[in-house]
Amino acid sequence: MIKLNINGKTHQVDVEPEMPLLWVLRDVLGMTGTKYGCGVAQCGACTVHVNGEAMRSCSVPVAAIEGKKITTIEGLSQNGLHKVQKAWIEHEVPQCGYCQSGMIMAAVNLLERKPNPTDADIDLAMTNICRCGTYVRIRAAIHAAAKA
Amino acid sequence: MDTVVTSASRRSFLKASAAIGGGLAIEFTLPANSLAQSRGVAAGQEVTAWILIYPDERVVVRIARSEMGQGSFTGLPMLVAEELQCDWKNVSAEYASTTEQMKRNRVWGSMSTGGSSSIRTSHEILRRAGATARTMLINAAAQQWNVAASECVAENGVITHAASRRSTTFGKVADAAARLDAPKDVKLKDPKDWKLLGTARKRFDIPDKVTGKQVYGIDVTLPGMLHASVMQSPVFGGKVRSVDSAAAEKIRGVKQIVRLENAVAVVADNWWRANQALKTVKVEWDEAGNSNVSSDSIMALLSAGLDDPAIPNAKKTGDAATALSGAARVMEAEYFTPYLNHATMEPQNCTAWVKGDKVEVWAPTQNAEGTVTEAAKALGVPEINVEFHKMHLGGGFGRRGVVQDFVKLAVLVARQVNTRLDVPVKLTWSREEDIKQGAYRPVSLYRMKAGLDAAGNITAWHSRIAAPSIMLSFQPDRVRNGIDTNALGGFIDMPYTVPNTQVDYSLKQPHVPVTFWRAVAHSQNPFARECFIDEMAHATNKDPVEFRRVILKAGDRNLLVMEAAARAAGWNSPLPAGVHRGIAVQDSYGSYAAAVIELSVSDAGEIDVKRVVVAVDSGYVVNPDSAKAQIESNVVYGLTAALLGEITIKNGRVEQSNFYDYQMLRINRIPKVESVLVPTGGTAWGGFGEPPLSPLAPALCNALFAATGKRIRSLPVKNHDLKQA
Numbered sequence: 001m002i003k004l005n006i007n008g009k010t011h012q013v014d015v016e017p018e019m020p021l022l023w024v025l026r027d028v029l030g031m032t033g034t035k036y037g038c039g040v041a042q043c044g045a046c047t048v049h050v051n052g053e054a055m056r057s058c059s060v061p062v063a064a065i066e067g068k069k070i071t072t073i074e075g076l077s078q079n080g081l082h083k084v085q086k087a088w089i090e091h092e093v094p095q096c097g098y099c100q101s102g103m104i105m106a107a108v109n110l111l112e113r114k115p116n117p118t119d120a121d122i123d124l125a126m127t128n129i130c131r132c133g134t135y136v137r138i139r140a141a142i143h144a145a146a147k148a
Numbered sequence: 149m150d151t152v153v154t155s156a157s158r159r160s161f162l163k164a165s166a167a168i169g170g171g172l173a174i175e176f177t178l179p180a181n182s183l184a185q186s187r188g189v190a191a192g193q194e195v196t197a198w199i200l201i202y203p204d205e206r207v208v209v210r211i212a213r214s215e216m217g218q219g220s221f222t223g224l225p226m227l228v229a230e231e232l233q234c235d236w237k238n239v240s241a242e243y244a245s246t247t248e249q250m251k252r253n254r255v256w257g258s259m260s261t262g263g264s265s266s267i268r269t270s271h272e273i274l275r276r277a278g279a280t281a282r283t284m285l286i287n288a289a290a291q292q293w294n295v296a297a298s299e300c301v302a303e304n305g306v307i308t309h310a311a312s313r314r315s316t317t318f319g320k321v322a323d324a325a326a327r328l329d330a331p332k333d334v335k336l337k338d339p340k341d342w343k344l345l346g347t348a349r350k351r352f353d354i355p356d357k358v359t360g361k362q363v364y365g366i367d368v369t370l371p372g373m374l375h376a377s378v379m380q381s382p383v384f385g386g387k388v389r390s391v392d393s394a395a396a397e398k399i400r401g402v403k404q405i406v407r408l409e410n411a412v413a414v415v416a417d418n419w420w421r422a423n424q425a426l427k428t429v430k431v432e433w434d435e436a437g438n439s440n441v442s443s444d445s446i447m448a449l450l451s452a453g454l455d456d457p458a459i460p461n462a463k464k465t466g467d468a469a470t471a472l473s474g475a476a477r478v479m480e481a482e483y484f485t486p487y488l489n490h491a492t493m494e495p496q497n498c499t500a501w502v503k504g505d506k507v508e509v510w511a512p513t514q515n516a517e518g519t520v521t522e523a524a525k526a527l528g529v530p531e532i533n534v535e536f537h538k539m540h541l542g543g544g545f546g547r548r549g550v551v552q553d554f555v556k557l558a559v560l561v562a563r564q565v566n567t568r569l570d571v572p573v574k575l576t577w578s579r580e581e582d583i584k585q586g587a588y589r590p591v592s593l594y595r596m597k598a599g600l601d602a603a604g605n606i607t608a609w610h611s612r613i614a615a616p617s618i619m620l621s622f623q624p625d626r627v628r629n630g631i632d633t634n635a636l637g638g639f640i641d642m643p644y645t646v647p648n649t650q651v652d653y654s655l656k657q658p659h660v661p662v663t664f665w666r667a668v669a670h671s672q673n674p675f676a677r678e679c680f681i682d683e684m685a686h687a688t689n690k691d692p693v694e695f696r697r698v699i700l701k702a703g704d705r706n707l708l709v710m711e712a713a714a715r716a717a718g719w720n721s722p723l724p725a726g727v728h729r730g731i732a733v734q735d736s737y738g739s740y741a742a743a744v745i746e747l748s749v750s751d752a753g754e755i756d757v758k759r760v761v762v763a764v765d766s767g768y769v770v771n772p773d774s775a776k777a778q779i780e781s782n783v784v785y786g787l788t789a790a791l792l793g794e795i796t797i798k799n800g801r802v803e804q805s806n807f808y809d810y811q812m813l814r815i816n817r818i819p820k821v822e823s824v825l826v827p828t829g830g831t832a833w834g835g836f837g838e839p840p841l842s843p844l845a846p847a848l849c850n851a852l853f854a855a856t857g858k859r860i861r862s863l864p865v866k867n868h869d870l871k872q873a
Contacts, residue, residue, distance in 0.1 A: 022420075026367075026419075027419055032363070032366075032369065035493070035542070036366065039578060072360070088358040094354055094358065096540075097354075100357050126815045135780075
């Protein structure tokens with residue numbers, strides 16, 4: 001049994017220690033807001049926070065994060081929407097939306113580290129892939145959230 | 149008010165009227181209501197097949213097409229609401245049921261989502277549905293008040309009879325309205341009177357997409373569901389010869405190894421275990437004689453097609469050969485575009501549950517009826533035995549349209565599992581499988597020859613194009629005399645006034661499967677055409693805009709958008725040192741698009757695309773914010789393809805496998821995007837999901853020529869050395 005602290009709740013999961021967090025979230029715990037995109041930490045669709053750090057859950061074995069504080073898109077904001085989610089709505093960022101959970105988790109982490117990011121900071125931190133090409137609005141929404 | 153009983157006589161009357169009307173069928177069956185009632189929710193009244201109105205004034209518009217990020221889920225209801233004159237804040241959307249579509253004689257028309265067609269091919273039927281429902285609602289109120297309907301007006305969901313100072317709401321009269329005959333004809337508003345259409349509206353699907361609540365096909369979760377990972381023959385067309393799954397069977401959670409004709413799947417209690425186990429399966433393939441095919445051999449095939457003196461002619465005006473032989477100057481160039489994978493962010497997937505001769509299917513699809521057909525065909529059951537649940541798509545771009553391989557695999561895997569275990573099976577492709585088992589944008593090879601007179605005017609243009617045919621695989625009758633005109637868009641309908649033209653086409657079909665990829669031939673042909681035009685402009689020392697202006701007819705909307713883009717970009721104004729620009733124009737899917745791209749190239753050859761201006765004339769614009777989002781989307785999709793996109797073949801199989809070797813632009817390389825909407829109205833509605841893509845690759849390469857003096861004639865750009873000497 002592996003004990004995971006996800007969005008403030010403790011979950012006991014009977015899985016292999018090397019099973020990636022992504023698949024524990026999606027297939028074992030039924031939390032499908034975190035997406036599978038590539039499985040090799042390239043696209044960032046699976047981004048979650050582990051102890052406040054943005055990580056690509058497809059490449060994080062659950063045993064490595066036992067006892068750490070995990071936050072997913074479902075737990076990003078317990079009361080209402082996070083200011084990043086509000087900015088995403090205001091700027092109509094998502095198209096197909098599939099990458100957006102990961103984008104939002106990456107953006108929240110960026111703003112926690114750098115409350116007023118420059119364009120260069122955004123370029124460096126936001127390495128997730130969006131095939132619909134919502135990047136222009138993502139940049140605008142991050143700047144707006146920084147001011148909110 | 150919650151329950152409406154449908155009488156048999158009413159049903160038969162409606163059936164007859166639908167058959168006679170031939171257009172919009174007004175019906176009266178209530179599948180959504182029974183669902184709503186089972187959930188304990190107040191039922192909505194179906195006023196027309198497209199429109200449900202609830203007692204609490206909610207208006208639900210049924211959507212036949214698929215939402216894949218392009219905004220149809222909001223744009224289509226806007227068309228209905230404009231004429232219905234309900235309160236927009238009460239409007240939402242739901243998918244029309246595919247099963248009801250079959251039972252009700254295709255009452256919602258096409259459910260296909262491709263060719264940038266959702267709005268342009270259904271705007272009329274949807275506006276009519278809105279006007280029809282409004283008329284019926286007004287008639288119902290007028291009957292209740294015993295006044296003439298002509299004295300009543302509807303606005304914001306409220307019907308008013310001014311003379312008697314009475315008013316009611318759509319929600320209150322929807323039940324009565326649904327029992328009335330539909331008006332035979334309705335008058336649609338003049339576009340100048342529109343209040344909703346053309347105004348920016350928030351998209352309905354956005355809120356759930358920022359909270360992780362949006363359920364995509366890949367998120368389908370059902371009680372007892374098992375998960376499958378699949379490996380198809382790495383050489384297209386290959387078959388399974390033998391399978392050694394001894395190691396896989398021992399892996400925890402594995403339930404079954406499924407062997408199909410062309411694939412092996414592992415079924416387990418979660419996808420990771422299924423996929424881990426699949427990696428241990430040893431399969432011997434019969435590679436069907438294709439194991440020697442390579443990108444080089446495909447190039448040789450295309451080249452031989454162009455060398456063939458008997459190459460079929462697709463179009464001819466004047467006499468290009470004679471004009472070329474008499475030309476003061478002849479220019480020749482060869483261009484090439486590669487295979488491309490769509491790489492939807494959500495990998496291909498489908499969930500299926502076979503129950504005897506029936507099957508339940510969940511899938512993200514651009515083509516709901518095609519999904520049903522594929523599932524039925526694969527299982528050998530009637531289509532009506534397929535209960536299909538259309539899920540939102542994590543990207544489409546053409547991958548989930550006519551090609552429904554993910555559905556076929558899922559139902560075949562489920563059938564084997566369901567002989568032992570009565571549970572649904574979700575089949576999800578790994579990203580590697582998705583990249584290697586695509587249905588690709590075809591390769592294409594172009595040889596063009598242009599004749600110029602002494603003054604630099606084009607007198608002749610001969611284009612020879614070799615490319616696979618998409619139509620050949622699913623509508624072979626569209627290929628006539630060896631010619632698939634679908635592959636020739638942009639050439640056979642070239643807007644330039646060249647007196648002598650000839651377009652030849654050599655259909656060459658390697659074993660690599662091909663399908664529609666965003667903008668289809670218009671994603672590649674404009675690269676050759678518009679770069680060659682740029683070559684001619686530079687060769688004759690003419691400005692590329694001026695050069696095109698001379699050969700575009702007055703009033704041509706290509707001219708209009710080119711000038712709009714040039715104006716917005718400040719074409720004639722000087723650029724900062726080191727910054728260069730290029731332009732291109734192309735019409736497609738009823739719309740006209742032009743792009744100006746500004747960029748710089750460092751001494752080391754690194755490209756910095758700084759600014760992209762795209763002007764589009766789509767006739768009308770329903771939701772301007774969605775239109776702008778589609779321009780931004782096409783800029784990224786188009787530049788990604790032009791700069792980086794390339795699928796290559798070696799030993800009969802795709803060489804790329806994931807995002808590290810099939811690369812995507814990320815935010816650090818995205819330019820400033822400026823959208824210029826110049827709708828000219830009239831009778832033609834153009835599409836928006838694809839047309840902005842068409843001018844991007846040529847505008848990029850024309851700018852690169854301006855910057856470096858190097859002419860890029862094959863994509864992707866990354867294969868070219870742009871280092872400054």
